[in-house]
Amino acid sequence: MKLAVSHSCAEFDSYRAARVKSLFNCESGARFDLEVDLTIDDPDWSVGVIVGPSGSGKTSLGRQLFGPRAMWAPRWPKGAPIVDAIAPGGDFDTVPAALSAVGLGSVPAWLRPYDVLSNGERFRADLARLIAERPARAVVDEFSSVVDRQIARVGAMAFAKSWRRGAGQAVLLSCHYDILDWVEPDWILDTASGKFERAKAGRRLRRRPPITFDVREADRRLWPAFEPHHYLRLPAMIAATYYVATVEDQLVAHVAVSTRPGLREARACRLVVMPEWQGAGIGLRFLAAVCERWRTGKNRHGIRVPTLFHTSHPGLCAALRRDPRWTQVSAMLVGENRARSVMQLRKAVERGRMSAIGSGFGGHFRAVQGFRYLGEAA
Template sequence: MKIEVDHTCSDFNSYRAARVKSLFNCESGANFRLSAELAIDDPDWRVGVVVGPSGSGKTSIGRQVFGPRAMWQPRWPKDAPVVDAIAPGESFDVVPAALSAVGLGSVPTWLRPYGVLSNGERFRADLARLIAERPQRAVVDEFSSVVDRQIAQIGAMAFAKAWRRGTGQAVLLSCHYDVLDWIEPDWIFDTATGTFERAQAGRRLRRRPPIAFDLWETDRHEWPAFEPHHYLKLPSMIAATYYVATVAGQRVAHLAVGTRPGFVEARACRLVVMPEWQGAGIGLRFLQAVCERWRTGGNRYGLKGPTLFHTSHPGLCAALRRDPRWTQVSGNLVGDNRAKSKATLAKSAAKGCMAFTGAGYGGHFRAVQGFRYLGEGAACA
């Protein structure tokens, strides 16, 4: 594909314009020309990147790759939450899956209109909508330009992974080189040097840096830092063992594990991944690392046993069903009995264990699904 960019504007001769020309020995700023040869006419690629400094012609190239209509510029309604605005003609499950795939896993954020989101949340919402609506050809301008580099890198990785699961071709235009390794693109054109690189069949030009996390056994005092990002407002678990994952000393994920009477099995709850790390795949790895500890007796009791985990998050449920180390054991569509829950809470309050508000949990629609961790051996089998 031959790209020719030729932009022309008026050659101004005002006093200031003439003085600039004289000071910097610049004859004119009226013309901009760029020529690029991109070997991308075939359908055997999914993600390409045009990278380079601002003003180097990235947007102009993007408009010619697939035509101006392929430029991804979604219009968001002002009076609807993002969960309604994304792919309204598709099934419900498509939307949470797309939001989770790009790391926008905060459920309260799904219920807000696009206009009130932060720059980082808007960046991921735009990518989620692109994944859900999935045009066959799309060009994303200013990719990752308005977010901090932590969110940019994790978001870039999450998007590329999700996009490659389907069909279509996407070209990302970015002035940041730090996202290239995380995208693992099939081809790169650098407007600064005019060079084009394309990976060999079955390979990619960059290798994503590994993300190693440290697993810490701690106490419930870590929970307040994670609690605002949990989709339920619940107190910390009583008599539980708490775990935190960190990357380079930064808090990334949280999990609490309690035991059922008689240690029939452990029960893991309060799984939270910080927003800037959602989409990196750390949450599931962290959950499985903790469950493997309990399966092999690496807990304060020294006892071995399975771990039960419940979630209503569609994306996480789908991931657990795909993983052979887990088996699904329940799929309740309605919450527990409200009257029974109210009586239990009142009894706990009478013992001084907690405050009682007079309400109980349950009776509502909530697709809670239960999974039991079987372990590495099950995966091998």
């Protein structure tokens, strides 16, 4: 595929224009020409990248690749949450899965309109919509240009990994070279040098660096840093052991574990991954590492017990079902019986354990699914 870009404008001869030409020995700024030859006519690739400095012709090449209509610029409705705006005629589970796949796992953000999201959230929402609606060919301009580099790298990795699970071809246009290893593209065109690279069949040009993290016990004083990113507002767990994952002393993930009556089982709760690390695959690895500690007796009680984990997140449920280390043990569509909860609260007040009854818990629609950790040997 040969592409030629040619732009021209009027030649100016004002005093300042003439002085600039004289000072910098520049004869003219009226023309821009670029020719490239890309061997990408076949369907045997999924993700390509055109990278180079601003003004080097990336956008013009992108428009010529698949035509102007392939430039990904979704229109977002005003006054509607992004969970309604993404693939409105599609299956519901597709939307949370796409949002989680690109690292936008903050449930409150799903309930906000696009125009009130942060730049990082908009970047990931655009990618989630691209994954969910999945056109046959798409070109994403200014890829990762408006977000900090941590979100850019993790977001690039999460998008490429999710995009490759389905059909279609996507070309990313970016002025940042630091995303190349994280995208692991099938081909790269560098507009600064004119160099074109394409991976051999079944291989990729780059390999993303491994993400290693440390797991350590903590206390509830670190929970406030994670609490704004958890989808529920709950009091601190009683008699729980708190764990955090860190990358170079940066807080990345959190989970708390407490024992169930009889010390025969443990229960993990409050799993949170910081937004800038969502989509990097750390959450499940961290949760499994903590549960493995409890399975092998590496806890403050010195007991070897399996660990239960409950979640309502469709994407996380699907990931746990795919993981052979976990088995599903329960599924509930509604909360507990509210009337029974009120009776229990009334008895607690009568015994002097509480000062007020409250309205009770339960009766709401919430599809909670439970999983038990079986271990690495599974």
